Amino acid sequence: MDYSSSPTITTCKGEIRGKRLIDEPEFQADAYLGIPYAQPPLGDLRFKKSIPAREWTGTRECVEHPAKCVQMLSELLSQNDKDWPASEDCLYLNVFCSGEYSEKMRPxxxxxxxxxxxxxxxxxxxxxxxxxxxVRQxxxxVMVQYRLGILGFFSTGDESCPGNFGLWDQLAALQWVQTNIGQFGGDRDHVTICGQSAGGACADxxxxxxxxxxxxxxxxxxAGNARTPWSHKSSTADWCRRYAEDTLGVNAETSEELMAQLRRMPADRLAVALDAVMLRNEAELGFCPVIDGDLFPAPIEELLAAAPALPVMIGLTTLECGLLIPNEDLTDEHLEKAVKALLPKNASEGSTEALSAMYKEVALRKQPAHATWRVLIEATSDRIINIATxxxxxxxxxxxxxxxxxxxDYYNKACIGPTANNAPCSDxxxxxxxxYVFNGGVIAPFTFTKDDHRVAQLMMRTFANFAKxxxxxxxxxxxxxxxxxAHPGRHMALGMQPRMEEQxxxxxxxxxxxFMQ
Incomplete structure (x- = not known):
């Protein structure tokens, strides 16, 4: 499909031109794709904090999505971009804005x-x-790319590689927004940061x-925040070193030597995959943010006391882990392991039995035909996201x-694609x-039904209202x-029939x- 060009925008580093995606008599909207907000993190810049992009001459055409960060294909998440090129040169963002570049600044x-x-x-x-x-709302x-896996979150726990480079990238993008977003009709004093899953943890x-x-x-x-057990660790240095030795074959006596070897390694050797098995079994991830003494100068509990209390709209899906565990070869042993993972190590056998009984009651009430699976899903969802929320x-x-x-609480299986066949998930x-937030297939492409459009309008209006x-x-x-x-669990169930619930x-x-306290 052919698109006309957008107006030319002057950013702090040079001029850019995007494309006009909607051109109606009463509404126009433009997309600027692949705007560099930092220098490519290549060579000596690998495993270092991002630094601002260089200036350029002429007008940069920003009409194609940037290459994604190097990564391995995820069967759960990559159906919609599985064939898109990947590169270590990935520090770009997309801006979508109204075609009316007026003095009226938008959130x-x-x-x-x-x-x-x-x-x-x-x-x-x-x-x-x-x-x-x-944008119509x-x-x-602004959609931000950042370094992932080893490139974004490797850490030696010392000054050789303190880690958190993916988060420093996000900060650099937010600083870019403060400097440039006014040129796109955006209000720098009216910025909402939003993220989903690991992105939600990053935002929080x-x-x-x-x-x-x-x-x-x-x-x-x-579906992710700073309290989830997988969102961060006090240190990942030991895990990262073992990964370098066992998976990459890198042996080094010092952190400096280790990082020198990793800097010489081709970027595609450093691609990693989302380890959903680790997530559901251990509720942790190997490459993740760390308390580094810089970006996070203290433990999360201490940072909470000093951070500004910003307005929050936090959310979950009805059954967060509904697709993480296939419904096959499940036994009471799996059930007992999932339930025990929720309890302190010194919990009594009676506590385990009582907890198992509670989850079994829930499962038999909600999905009796797949009760063992449902127990595992309910317990795992609580452990890795619900309680933290x-x-x-x-x-x-x-x-x-x-x-x-x-x-x-609305679910059309088409929005997840073939992965939806792995488990009997109806929630x-x-x-x-x-x-429904981004008005189109994200995990997998699919055609919206009337119900899909109705739910999307609700979600987009809700997010826009909060951002405004x-x-x-x-x-x-x-x-x-x-x-x-008095009502800490009060929430709006968002779906075909939105409703307030007190618990x-x-x-x-x-x-x-x-109980934990």
Missing amino acids: VLVFIHGGGFACGSVKAYGDRGICDGL GLVV LLSLSPHSKGLFHRIIPM MKVLHECIRRGAPAYFYVF APHCAELA NSNPNDEGSSSWQPCDA FLEGRCERWID
């Missing part, structure tokens, strides 16, 4: 993609659908870093930050909401109430938090 939504810190791209989220959705949308973590002060003003963590809400309430909670699983006003309600409405001390999972996660 900005900056999105960080997920993928377990190991995979993902901005290409997967499309372009025209964003223009026809969130009145936002300027960045809100706690003193380096992010003033770069954004509200947060939307989707309730912890974030408790903290927001305690700090006096406006906190809105949603649970996405919205991890990633199911993405198609720190409140997801439509103007003049107060039907969606924020969480408070989340019948208070199960709050009881878990009380």
Whole structure:
């Protein structure tokens, strides 16, 4: 399909021209794809903090999505961009904005993609659908790519390679937004940072870093946050060194020698895959953010006390882990292992039995034909995301930050693609909401039904409302109430029939938090 050119924009590094994706009498929208926000992290810049892009002469044509960061194909997440080229030269962002470049500044939504810190791209989220959705709703949308896996999160635990390079990339992109977004009609003082899964964890973590002060003003963590057990570690140095030795064949006596060898290695050797097996069994990821003494100068609990209490809209899907565990060869031993993983190591046998009975009751009520599978899914979802989400809400309430909670409960299996056949999941699983926020297939391409369009309009309006006003309600409405001390699990169920509910999972996660304390 042919597109006309957008107006030429002057950024701080040079002129760019994108393409006009919507050109109607009453509405126009433009896309600027592949804008460099940092220098390519190649050669000596590998395993270093990102630095601003160089200036260029002439007009840069920004009409193609950038290459994704080097990564291995994920069967769960990469159906929509599996054939897109990958490169270590990946520090680019996309901007989608109204074609009316007037003095009226629009709120900005900056999105960080997920993928377990190991995979993902901005290409997967499309372009025209964003223009026809969130931009039409009145936002300027920025989609950020960052370094992944070894390139983004390898750490020796010392100054040779402190880690968190993917997060430093995101900070550099946010700084670019502050400098340049006004040229696209965006309001630099009205920025919402949003992310899903690992991207949600990044968004929440960045809100706690003193380096992010003033770069954004509200947060939307989707299915991931700073409290999830896989979002960060105090250190990954030992794990990274073992990976370098066992998988890459790198043996070095010092951190300096180790990093010198890794810098000489071809980038494609450093590609990693999302390890969903590790995630569901250990609730941890190998390459992930670390408490490095710089980006995060203290443990998360201490950073919380000093960070500004920003408005939050946090969300989950109905059954987050619904596609992570196939329904095959499951036994009571699997069930017992999943339940025990939730408990402290010194928990009694009676506690394990009581907990198993509780999950069995839930499973038999919700999905009796696949009860053992459903027990595993419910327990694993609680362990790796649900309980952490309730912890974030408790903290927001305690700090006096406006906190809105949603649970996405609409599911068309087509939005996930062939992966949906791996498990008997009839409730919205991890990633199911993405198609409806970005107005098109993200995990897999598919054709929207009337119901899909209806849910997408609801989701896009909700996100736009919060980005504009720190409140997801439509103007003049107060039907969606924020969480408070008496109702920490109060949430809006978002789907075909939106409805307020006063408890989340019948208070199960709050009881878990009380038990752990």
